[in-house]
Amino acid sequence: MLNQATLITAALFGGRLVQGFYLPGVNPHSFTEGAPVKLKVNKMTSVHEEYPIEYYRLPFCQPEEIKLEHENLGEFLSGDRIESSPYRLEMKKDMYCEQVCTSNVGRTETPGVSPNKLVRAIRRGYHNNWIVDNLPSASKSEDETTTYTRYFQGFPIGFVDPKEQLSYVYNHVNLEIEYHEVERIATAEKEYRIVRFTVEPFSINHDFTPAFADDDGEDSSSSFKIASIENPIASCDENRNEKAHTSFFMVTHNGHGPQLASGKVLFTYDVIWKENKEVSWASRWDIYLSMNNAFPDKVHWLSVTNSLVIVLVLTTMIAAILVRNLRRDYDRYSRVSTSDVERNEDLEETGWKLVHADVFRPPSYPMMISVFVGTGVQLLSMASATIIFAVMGFLNPARRGSLVMALLILYVVLGGVAGYVCARMYKTFKGKNWQRATFVTAFGFPSITFGIFFLMNLLAVSKDSGDAVPFSKMVVLLLLWFGISVPLVFFGAYLGFKVDAVEFPVNTSNIPRQIPDQPWFMGSTFTALVSGVMPFGACFLELFFIMSSIWMDQYYYVFGFLFLTFVILMVTVAEITILFNYFQLCGEDYHWWWRSFMNGGATALYVYLYSFQYFKQLESNSVATYILYFGYMALICFGLFLISGSVGFLSCLYFNKKMFGS
Numbered sequence: 249m250l251n252q253a254t255l256i257t258a259a260l261f262g263g264r265l266v267q268g269f270y271l272p273g274v275n276p277h278s279f280t281e282g283a284p285v286k287l288k289v290n291k292m293t294s295v296h297e298e299y300p301i302e303y304y305r306l307p308f309c310q311p312e313e314i315k316l317e318h319e320n321l322g323e324f325l326s327g328d329r330i331e332s333s334p335y336r337l338e339m340k341k342d343m344y345c346e347q348v349c350t351s352n353v354g355r356t357e358t359p360g361v362s363p364n365k366l367v368r369a370i371r372r373g374y375h376n377n378w379i380v381d382n383l384p385s386a387s388k389s390e391d392e393t394t395t396y397t398r399y400f401q402g403f404p405i406g407f408v409d410p411k412e413q414l415s416y417v418y419n420h421v422n423l424e425i426e427y428h429e430v431e432r433i434a435t436a437e438k439e440y441r442i443v444r445f446t447v448e449p450f451s452i453n454h455d456f457t458p459a460f461a462d463d464d465g466e467d468s469s470s471s472f473k474i475a476s477i478e479n480p481i482a483s484c485d486e487n488r489n490e491k492a493h494t495s496f497f498m499v500t501h502n503g504h505g506p507q508l509a510s511g512k513v514l515f516t517y518d519v520i521w522k523e524n525k526e527v528s529w530a531s532r533w534d535i536y537l538s539m540n541n542a543f544p545d546k547v548h549w550l551s552v553t554n555s556l557v558i559v560l561v562l563t564t565m566i567a568a569i570l571v572r573n574l575r576r577d578y579d580r581y582s583r584v585s586t587s588d589v590e591r592n593e594d595l596e597e598t599g600w601k602l603v604h605a606d607v608f609r610p611p612s613y614p615m616m617i618s619v620f621v622g623t624g625v626q627l628l629s630m631a632s633a634t635i636i637f638a639v640m641g642f643l644n645p646a647r648r649g650s651l652v653m654a655l656l657i658l659y660v661v662l663g664g665v666a667g668y669v670c671a672r673m674y675k676t677f678k679g680k681n682w683q684r685a686t687f688v689t690a691f692g693f694p695s696i697t698f699g700i701f702f703l704m705n706l707l708a709v710s711k712d713s714g715d716a717v718p719f720s721k722m723v724v725l726l727l728l729w730f731g732i733s734v735p736l737v738f739f740g741a742y743l744g745f746k747v748d749a750v751e752f753p754v755n756t757s758n759i760p761r762q763i764p765d766q767p768w769f770m771g772s773t774f775t776a777l778v779s780g781v782m783p784f785g786a787c788f789l790e791l792f793f794i795m796s797s798i799w800m801d802q803y804y805y806v807f808g809f810l811f812l813t814f815v816i817l818m819v820t821v822a823e824i825t826i827l828f829n830y831f832q833l834c835g836e837d838y839h840w841w842w843r844s845f846m847n848g849g850a851t852a853l854y855v856y857l858y859s860f861q862y863f864k865q866l867e868s869n870s871v872a873t874y875i876l877y878f879g880y881m882a883l884i885c886f887g888l889f890l891i892s893g894s895v896g897f898l899s900c901l902y903f904n905k906k907m908f909g910s
Contacts, residue, residue, distance in 0.1 A: 276529045279339040279439065279441070280339065280440075281440070285338065285339055285442070287335040287379070287423070288331065289333045289378055290329060290330050290379060292369065292405065297372045297374070297873060298799065298866070299872060300713055300715055301369060301713065303331060303714075304331065305365070305714075307354065315331065316329070321649070321724060324718070325649070325656070326648070326652045339521075341521070342519055342521055343517070345481075345518060346516060346518070347474040347475060350458060350474060350514050350515070352513075353366045353509055353511070353512075353513050354366055356508070364510065366406070366417060366509045367509045369405060370404075374405055375402035378402070378445075380445040383442060383444070383445040386403075386444070387403035387446075388448035392496075399535055400802045401800070402801075403421075403448075403449050404449065406509055414508060416509060417507055419451060420499075421450070421517045422493060422518045423447060424448065424520045425520070426444035426521075426527070427522075427524065428529070443524055444522075451506035452499055452507055452516070453504045453507045454475070454484070455477065455479055456514045479504075481504065483518060494518050533644070533645065537645070549809075551809065552813060554785070554786070554789060555786040558785055559786065559816055566823055566826065569827070599834050600907070602836055603761060603833060604908055605761065606761045607838045607840070607904060609838065610841075611677065613842075614673075614678075615674060618673040618679065619692055620894070621669055621893075622665075622670030622671075622689050623666050623894075624890035625894050626662050627890055627891050628895065629658075630659045630662055631891065633658050634651070635811050637654060638651070639808055639811050645805065659733070660728050660736075661736065662736075663732070663735075663737040663740065664736040664737065664739055664740030666689050667739065669744065670686070670689045671742075672744040672745075675745055675749045682745055686738055693887075694729055694733065704875075704880065752908075754909075761836070763836060763838070764835070764836055766835055770831065777853075778828075779825060779850050779896075780850030783821045783824065783851040784855065786813070790810060791858065793806075799862075800866075817892075818892070825844050825896035825899055826899055828843075828847050829843070844896045844900035845894070845897045848893045848894070848897060848899075849888075849896065850892075851892045852885040852889035855884075859878070
């Protein structure tokens with residue numbers, strides 16, 4: 249999604265756009281020493297499979313009672329399923345090889361035999377997404393020489409050995425949690441805040457004997473020892489006097505080998521607390537939002553600079569062509585003919601002036617274009633307000649689902665804008681069937697959106713995906729639609745029909761003027777294809793990061809750059825559409841209403857074509873993923889088509905009124 253505003257915002261967000269600050273609506277949580285700290289689990293995701301899996305659909309350890317944590321409608325719609333876990337943590341208390349449970353994860357992996365659920369998930373590249381104090385888990389991995397930490401996409405649930413082609417599960421995790429002490433008054437008890445959460449997974453083939461019967465593979469968990477480990481690694485050795493946390497060297501040099509994703513598995517974990525005085529609570533999200541500087545700010549500045557160059561070129565073209573030509577046209581049309589030769593030249597004159605009696609003739613299908621423009625302005629207003637709120641810091645990853653909720657609520661309450669604009673344009677086009685126009689505005693785009701969403705949800709249910717939205721939440725969406733949006737659309741349409749129609753500076757003749765044959769390069773298809781190139785070129789670099797955020801679970805929080813890019817995109821759409829509108833009128837073709845909308849909306853076609861190129865990064869061969877990805881991208885591009893088409897339409901309307909009013 250995309251948008252517009254002021255130079256002050258650009259200046260404020262010019263340098264580093266992800267500096268630390270208190271995120272509005274998110275309060276810090278302080279812990280005393282020994283206080284329990286909750287570890288929560290979220291859906292499991294994969295860059296190779298767009299359907300997430302609920303955590304407890306796989307045979308992992310479960311708490312006595314699984315509780316959903318702070319769910320809202322936005323979290324459900326974005327697919328988050330945050331649940332409690334059996335992992336017990338206490339502030340500043342290190343733990344060594346704590347046992348969680350034993351679990352029978354499924355049959356042995358054998359060629360020609362259908363693999364168990366865990367093996368299938370490992371081979372599809374699924375990752376765990378754990379949360380501590382609202383911080384998502386970073387993933388730490390190491391080998392003999394290097395250690396690497398990644399701050400997006402969680403940590404993998406297992407790996408596939410490239411030689412043996414067997415799947416192994418990560419059944420041990422090191423939970424590294426960094427904290428800092430809270431400034432306090434002298435008499436108060438010491439309190440601490442969590443500023444980092446990192447998970448380092450290991451696969452350890454624990455040779456264990458259950459401490460009690462566990463009902464042939466049923467998950468078991470208790471406050472006492474679950475199993476006795478024979479020949480344990482150093483961190484799991486109860487008889488060892490000097491405690492040590494699990495390490496890469498300890499795991500790879502103990503002779504046990506990794507744990508196959510089959511049979512009975514013992515799950516264990518270490519907890520490592522580290523004090524970090526450098527990171528404050530207010531800036532703890534910075535490293536996540538910047539993805540540890542995986543993409544430096546200069547990449548975004550390159551995108552903005554590229555966009556500004558395109559706008560500068562377009563503006564120069566308009567100044568050189570439109571201003572100079574219009575001034576010449578005004579001089580020619582306003583001068584008084586003094587001879588028969590000049591009068592004959594005037595009779596043979598061609599250009600935009602000759603279509604003044606037809607330029608504002610109502611277009612074909614006036615109801616449809618009125619609905620399109622009304623819906624486009626509604627979506628434009630929704631996107632504008634959302635990005636402004638995001639730039640101000642009200643929409644942030646710490647409040648999961650807030651972005652989806654903002655888009656949904658703003659779209660619903662801006663229904664009156666759609667009704668008003670549609671009614672005003674339809675009245676201008678002398679339309680009579682206003683009830684039908686209002687009905688189509690209220691139910692057209694929402695019906696398409698809800699229909700696609702409903703079909704995708706059915707597909708998610710059939711795939712047992714964590715993305716599936718419960719029926720109760722679908723009812724809430726319908727109530728928002730029918731209870732708020734539809735009445736507001738009709739109210740806005742009532743106001744739109746009450747005011748006067750748009751006044752044009754020239755009168756329209758009763759008999760349409762014949763349009764001369766046009767050269768091939770002024771055809772509607774060619775001009776639309778050319779018009780879409782430059783706006784797409786102005787935004788495609790930033791589009792890559794937005795697509796990565798949507799489809800590859802990466803963070804996107806540089807809304808200042810997005811703000812600038814969207815403003816540039818809309819300006820580029822307006823300028824290129826006005827330019828082709830002028831050329832069209834100079835060719836005495838006055839059918840500009842639909843042409844301006846199509847020229848403006850053509851950018852969406854290039855975005856959809858780009859989505860085919862981007863899909864290669866997902867490396868997915870699932871038919872369901874194809875349907876999900878291209879279905880939602882088609883819906884997103886249709887929304888962009890309405891937004892940019894409306895900008896082109898309204899820009900040309902303003903330009904033509906000014907030009908013919910002179």
